[in-house]
Amino acid sequence: MRAIEVNGLRHAYGDVVAVDGIDFHVAEGEVFALLGTNGAGKTTTLEIIEGFLRPGAGAVRVLGHDPYTERNAIAPSIGVLPQESGLIDELTVAETVSLWQRLSSRTDSPAGLVDRLALAHRVDVPVDRLSGGERRRLDVALAVWGGPRLLVLDEPTTGLDPESRQRVWALVEDLAATGTTVLLTTHYLEEAEALADRVAIMHAGRIRVDGTMSEVLASQPARITATLPSAVPRLPAFSGTAAVADGELTVETETLQQDLLALLLWADRNAVRLDDLHATQASLQEVFLALEAS
Numbered sequence: 001m002r003a004i005e006v007n008g009l010r011h012a013y014g015d016v017v018a019v020d021g022i023d024f025h026v027a028e029g030e031v032f033a034l035l036g037t038n039g040a041g042k043t044t045t046l047e048i049i050e051g052f053l054r055p056g057a058g059a060v061r062v063l064g065h066d067p068y069t070e071r072n073a074i075a076p077s078i079g080v081l082p083q084e085s086g087l088i089d090e091l092t093v094a095e096t097v098s099l100w101q102r103l104s105s106r107t108d109s110p111a112g113l114v115d116r117l118a119l120a121h122r123v124d125v126p127v128d129r130l131s132g133g134e135r136r137r138l139d140v141a142l143a144v145w146g147g148p149r150l151l152v153l154d155e156p157t158t159g160l161d162p163e164s165r166q167r168v169w170a171l172v173e174d175l176a177a178t179g180t181t182v183l184l185t186t187h188y189l190e191e192a193e194a195l196a197d198r199v200a201i202m203h204a205g206r207i208r209v210d211g212t213m214s215e216v217l218a219s220q221p222a223r224i225t226a227t228l229p230s231a232v233p234r235l236p237a238f239s240g241t242a243a244v245a246d247g248e249l250t251v252e253t254e255t256l257q258q259d260l261l262a263l264l265l266w267a268d269r270n271a272v273r274l275d276d277l278h279a280t281q282a283s284l285q286e287v288f289l290a291l292e293a294s
């Protein structure tokens with residue numbers, strides 16, 4: 001079953017078209033990362049899925065319901081982490097969690113959650129005296145409270161130090177392992193690589209690339225590089241494009257295995273020693289840069 005279905009979604013703020021006709025779906029139990037450049041339309045899409053914003057056009061189903069008109073039906077099953085925190089400054093961490101405990105229809109262990117997010121030593125501190133990272137961890141605690149069926153995270157680890165980021169990742173991974181569906185946005189590409197089963201990359205209101213991580217990486221050519229000796233015989237025919245500059249061979253190719261084999265056979269036949277040989281698929285960053293340049 002699909003936890004989220006988005007078809008032909010469009011949304012404008014006045015003259016600004018934030019989301020310009022997007023389609024995607026998230027299967028139940030999947031971790032899906034919606035990535036994109038600044039202003040691409042990710043937060044707008046998330047707010048529509050969360051039921052806070054009425055879509056301009058298109059059809060959106062979340063856990064089988066219209067998230068805007070049937071928000072009450074899905075709200076108990078969704079954990080939401082907004083980009084901007086809505087915490088009450090005067091309440092302490094313990095009071096915030098206790099208030100949440102009373103408001104939420106899900107149950108959890110306040111002490112256990114606070115401990116997992118390294119906030120146990122801060123329970124008596126008011127929210128306005130927490131560091132930025134501590135506030136964000138408290139936001140995360142409230143979003144994951146009670147293991148929701150669907151978790152929507154807008155930039156969950158922005159401003160967190162590496163250790164806190166790892167804690168949040170572990171929490172998301174544990175929830176995913178128990179069947180929670182996760183939709184997240186992030187500007188940290190390594191976060192998407194670590195957590196997501198599938199990704200979509202938005203640019204200027206549209207989804208430009210989507211698929212599994214390896215499908216998305218395969219949208220840009222892979223690269224072979226090697227240092228050649230000073231005098232070499234004629235290079236083999238590659239299916240990609242090859243260039244030699246300052247003794248460094250670079251082959252950009254859609255068929256990495258085939259061109260790597262061609263290079264290795266050629267080197268072997270001609271007794272050419274290849275130093276510093278690397279064969280890599282494109283990085284997520286290269287996919288991004290190519291999108292921005294196109």
Ligand code: ATP
Pocket residue numbers: 013016017018036037038039040041042043044045
């Ligand atoms: P970022 O990565 O910078 O957070 P985003 O992908 O989440 O960006 P959105 O916040 O959805 O993008 O914004 C998409 C576009 O809509 C941007 O051009 C933004 O300026 C505009 N926008 C967002 N919210 C509003 C609003 N309330 N009123 C007017 N324009 C808005």
